[in-house]
Amino acid sequence: MKKVDYIIVGLGLAGLAFVRELEKNNKSFIVFEDDSQHSSKVAGGMYNPVILKRFTPVWDAKRQLEIALPFYKELEEKFNATYDIPMDIGRLLTSIEEQNNWFATSDHPLLSDYMIPKIETKTYTGIESPFDYGKLTKTGRIDAKILLNDYRNYLVENECIYFEAFNYEVIQFENNIVKYQDVEAAKIVFCEGFGIKRNPFFNYLPMREAKGELITIHAPELEIDFVLKSAVFILPLGEHNFLVGATFNWKDKTNNPSEEGKNELVEKLDKIISVNYKVIDQVAGIRPTVKDRRPLIGTHPKLPQLAILNGLGTRGVMIAPTVAKELYKHIECGETLRKEIDIARFD
Numbered sequence: 473m474k475k476v477d478y479i480i481v482g483l484g485l486a487g488l489a490f491v492r493e494l495e496k497n498n499k500s501f502i503v504f505e506d507d508s509q510h511s512s513k514v515a516g517g518m519y520n521p522v523i524l525k526r527f528t529p530v531w532d533a534k535r536q537l538e539i540a541l542p543f544y545k546e547l548e549e550k551f552n553a554t555y556d557i558p559m560d561i562g563r564l565l566t567s568i569e570e571q572n573n574w575f576a577t578s579d580h581p582l583l584s585d586y587m588i589p590k591i592e593t594k595t596y597t598g599i600e601s602p603f604d605y606g607k608l609t610k611t612g613r614i615d616a617k618i619l620l621n622d623y624r625n626y627l628v629e630n631e632c633i634y635f636e637a638f639n640y641e642v643i644q645f646e647n648n649i650v651k652y653q654d655v656e657a658a659k660i661v662f663c664e665g666f667g668i669k670r671n672p673f674f675n676y677l678p679m680r681e682a683k684g685e686l687i688t689i690h691a692p693e694l695e696i697d698f699v700l701k702s703a704v705f706i707l708p709l710g711e712h713n714f715l716v717g718a719t720f721n722w723k724d725k726t727n728n729p730s731e732e733g734k735n736e737l738v739e740k741l742d743k744i745i746s747v748n749y750k751v752i753d754q755v756a757g758i759r760p761t762v763k764d765r766r767p768l769i770g771t772h773p774k775l776p777q778l779a780i781l782n783g784l785g786t787r788g789v790m791i792a793p794t795v796a797k798e799l800y801k802h803i804e805c806g807e808t809l810r811k812e813i814d815i816a817r818f819d
């Protein structure tokens with residue numbers, strides 16, 4: 473029997489962030505990963521503390537960014553790779569009223585570090601911008617796909633990941649420990665994203681998952697070096713390739729790219745750009761969004777050996793490192809979780 477401190481189910485952004493906490497604290501672990509969910513792998517990966525519909529602060533964003541950016545930097549150093557790609561965001565403004573709102577909110581104490589308090593009037597080939605842009609700075613994108621791939625390989629080298637579906641039915645509970653196949657552990661932390669639906673211990677939690685699709689286009693004449701945000705975002709990937717997204721679909725629960733998703737994105741894109749382009753890729757995943765739009769963190773109400781880190785919603789890149797720390801301190805040091813993230817709010 474292999475003895476470890478933790479079993480982790482799922483290696484998306486949530487699982488990765490928790491595993492990092494374990495490593496930093498010299499805890500042993502085994503990860504189970506079955507590739508049933510794709511959210512972290514397909515995510516746009518953007519981090520941005522401003523809600524661009526209404527120019528309001530994203531919940532808890534300042535604290536999250538203070539933890540997240542050093543978190544990714546440390547991983548860049550560990551793997552000698554680049555994951556954080558700083559990139560400004562240009563919000564295409566649609567009226568004089570929006571211009572005024574941009575000015576009015578740009579000195580908000582939580583936003584003034586990011587919202588540049590002037591209107592950007594530069595024009596770009598193939599983009600109509602009669603009301604110009606509001607620009608955000610200190611924003612960017614984490615290449616979660618490459619990061620997860622590097623982390624996976626590292627766990628393979630260290631022989632602490634099993635590529636198989638975790639089978640909830642065969643957990644044995646004994647005093648303060650759990651046994652699962654040939655592994656004995658003190659705790660299991662479930663980080664399955666939308667996979668939570670298969671988890672009989674935590675599927676009572678009110679996830680309101682939202683499928684999202686993205687396309688990649690090749691547009692040789694498009695010359696933007698910032699993320700353009702309008703009805704969709706257009707994110708430069710280099711070599712005139714751009715990521716365009718994303719859709720929100722609350723009915724389709726599959727990870728498959730759809731014709732409907734592509735058409736929706738193309739239709740919206742055609743209203744923003746008038747240059748030629750070709751769709752060269754399409755991906756889809758299910759965002760683990762929650763009824764009250766807050767993460768699902770905590771230990772099971774009756775089975776203290778089981779914990780959960782989920783509900784990262786539309787902003788896993790920013791949220792994961794902060795809530796992983798909070799869950800770790802809750803489990804290991806008995807620290808009380810903030811009410812708004814604690815799953816006890818649904819007891």
Ligand SMILES: Cc1cc2nc3c(=O)[nH]c(=O)nc-3n(C[C@H](O)[C@H](O)[C@H](O)COP(=O)(O)OP(=O)(O)OC[C@H]3O[C@@H](n4cnc5c(N)ncnc54)[C@H](O)[C@@H]3O)c2cc1C
Pocket residue numbers: 481482483484485486487504505506507508509510511512513514515516517518519636637638639663664665666667668670683684685686717718719756757758759760781782783784785786787788789790
């Ligand atoms: C189209 C799209 C665009 C997005 N854009 C952004 C963005 O720009 N910025 C941002 O911050 N966020 C974005 N998100 C949201 C972000 O992707 C999520 O918040 C985050 O990925 C959730 O991470 P997670 O680890 O909880 O879930 P997941 O990434 O779904 O990971 C769960 C993992 O658990 C595994 N698993 C599940 N069940 C089992 C089981 N029984 N046994 C073994 N393994 C299991 C799955 O295979 C998966 O690898 C986007 C999401 C989508 C879909």
